[in-house]
Amino acid sequence: MPQQPAFFIPHGGGPCFFMDDPKGMWTGMARFLETLPERLATPPKAILIVSAHWETKGFAFTGAQQPSLIYDYYGFPPHTYDLTYGAPGAPSLAARAAELMREQGFEASVDPDRGLDHGAFIPLKVAFPAAEIPVVEMSIERSFDPALHVAAGNALASLREEGVLILGSGMSFHNMQAYGDPRSSPGARAFDDWLTETVQSDAIERADLLAHWSKAPSARFAHPPRQEEHLLPLMVAAGTGAGKGERIYNEEVLSTALSGYRF
Template sequence: MSPMQQPAFYIPHGGGPCFFMDDPQRIWTGMGDFLRSLPRQLSAAPTAILLVSAHWETDGFAFTGAQRPSLIFDYYGFPPHTYQLRWEAPGAPDVARKAASLLTGAGLAARVDASRGLDHGVFVPMMLAFPDADVPVVEMSVERGLDPSLHLAAGRALAPLRDAGVLIIASGMSFHNMRAYGDPRFSAPSEAFDAWLSDAIAQPAQSRATLLADWEAAPFARLCHPEEEHLIPLMVAAGAAAAPGRSIYRERVLETAISAFRFD
């Protein structure tokens, strides 16, 4: 990597505003510590962050283009104080326009949404990683069809942003079955899927893309992801890098294996 080039990450964003609530059992402590460590894993400060969120689905791809994006509290039933959280990072309309141009240049539908704010897939983990809110942020949607190959192609098209110092972060959960969390019967299946995913990530780009495009063939894939919107952001991060990826965080959370990956 050049001194300016940024990696691409796939990170877990936890459950709602979990990091900002009482946690006597320390369920979210390890994940929170990992998220706080992200800036220390960078060789240089990013010029901007492009963050793909599992919580924004659109027809075609979309990018936030507001100068000062608001926060969208798209979680429900949590304590009142979690709806008062503040993270006032500036937007990066120029990065949004460049990202959309890269996608349309690759034949992919993309647009800039100048009014949309940042959902909790963005601000909750970024409040830990970049608490000073001093790095401009653009949120990217996932395409409503959730086609893994399409998102891998989007990542490949966005790769030049990394050379301009833009940090690409894909925000989701490597295991996301809401009915399974906390149930020890799902520990072994989640471990098997996580092992497959970690091995796939470590492959060269072409082999990795082939495996990820057919992720449903992985062990217990649909048990771990009954709906795949929290896995699909990974495809963008994986597509944005040619080198093999690697695991940078792995923990059993609520009886299930959860991982994060880095791509250089």
């Protein structure tokens, strides 16, 4: 079975891909997400998606046979709270992932009741609209320790050999107060350039750079203190990769540079 890749993908703003978008703000990002199946040598047996919108002590995995949806966005049009995504869960994958984590000394659990939040079901609905591939969501650890998340990816890397597509779902820039301000562009670009160069480093150097990401140019402008949850899914995806990563998406949205990566 060919090894599945790992991706870090942007999930956009709330249910943005399913709303009127007269200025085409989200068109490029949607088109990128739609290309994900084309980037796979074979269809995955399952998808493990790390969401920026689920924080736990230790790591956790959704274990429902049929996950519900969590509409964790606010103030959007009524129809966006009726969106559906009927992909089955994969309790056996959740158990396997938690076992791999515990074998490496991580605290890990399976939550049989939690559903998929919008950091998971919104991009999946764009990329895999048929909703036929089983999905497990993974949390981020509430310590926000970047090295811990890279190491978590290391622990899960073998799942790629078992036909599991690993997705980190977040945003490479996530300063809510800076979106839409033209003055944000230089700082956002500086961090994006650093992040891309880091992703393209070999795995050992990349892990060290990501562990100290807050020292990067404009790092705390791109991800203010205690708001870096949208970068941590990248750490997990990067940790699953043994070689150099590559940038596969780049666009300026709301005056900020945004990127997506493959490992």
